[in-house]
Amino acid sequence: MEKYADIIKIIQNNFNTLSKGQKLIAEYIMNNYDKAAFMTAAKLGETVGVSESTVVRFANTLGYDGYKELQKELQELIRNKLTTVQRISLSKDFSDYENTIKQVIKKDIDNIEKTLKEIDYHAFKEAVEITLEADNIYILGLRSSSFLAGYLGFYLNFLLDNVKVISFGPNDIFEQLLRSTKDDVIIGISYPRYSKRTLEALNYGKEKGCKIIGITDSLVSPAAQYADVTLIASSNMLSFVDSLVAPMSLINAFIVALGMEKKEDITVYFEDLERIWKEQSVYDTNNKNNNSKD
Structure with missing residues (x-):
């Protein structure tokens, strides 16, 4: 089963193949997923009038190893749709500072592992090629995704010409895209709760005919519906803070891949930059470990 798919869509796609009892479970989840997400298998079965074993078989039929895995997917769906205040109310596992840091870092690790497991290497290669061939590269990410967009833009400006980070400012977002054409690409970064803008x-x-590269959390996310190529990085969260570690790692890989393609071109460029940085004392030359560009 494709883990990136929305569980509601999975249920809808498999509905006609379900048994009578399983259809009762399916209908209840589709209409009350916010309640079902926090029910045990026994409680869900009792609510719809079937046995606990029927609920477990229902999860297996959909491709899950067990009900707990299905329940986890439901809870992540809920977290992606809840308001910030509602997310806070779900944060019940942070009993102390030690547990908090362990839980949050573990979730970030899980997101990276899931991203690595499910990455579409063909789509990744296509995204690199589209970017290299574009006349202009527009990078769009708002709200919490603006940090990812700024980071990507910062490094792409070292590698490529005509890179523009779209942001809120004196000019409206649409005005900043006004001159875009079919020869350009927009890299759109969008994570729950997806910015309508x-x-x-x-x-x-x-x-306008632009190529669209989407960087988002799912092939069924709203942003993916506009994308010619979609790169998926998991952002499942534990609380009100968006987990953007996996998307950042994916963006790092994207930058490195572009850099490898432009290696010969940028070598001279970086040599000039190093000379300028030295002349202008941009970095602390007394620090032997100082080799970053921040």
Whole structure:
């Protein structure tokens, strides 16, 4: 089973193959997923009038190893749709500072492992090629995704010409995309809760004929619907803070891949930059470990 798919869509796609009892479970989850996400298998069975074993078989039929795995997917779906205040109410595992740091870092590790396991290498290669061939590269990410967009833009400006990070400012987002054409690419970064403005801008770019590269959490996310190529990085969260560690890692890989393609071109460029940085004392030359560009 494709783990990136929305569990509600999985249920809908398999509905006709379910038994009578399983259809009762399916209908209840589709109509009350916010309640079902926190029910035990026994409680869910009791609620819809079937046995606990029927609930477990229902999860197996959908491709899950067990009910707990299905329940986890439901809870992640809920977290992606809840408001910030509602997310806080779900944060019940942070009993102390030690547990908090362990739980949060473990979740980030899980997100990276899931991203690595499910990455589409063909899509990744295609995204690199589209970016290299584009006349102009527009990077779009708003709200919490703006940090990812800024980071990607910072490094791409070292590698490529005509890189523009779209942001809120004196000019409206659509004004910043006004001159975009079919020869350009928009890299749209969008994570739950998906910014409506980002989606509107991607739709605008699509109408202008731009190629769209989506960086998001799922192939069924709103941003993926506009993308010619979609790169998936998991962002499952534990609380009100968005987990952007896996998306950042994916963006790092994307930058490195582009850098390898432009290696010969950028070598001279970086030599000039190093000379300028030295002349202008940009970095602390007394620190032997100082080799970053921040």
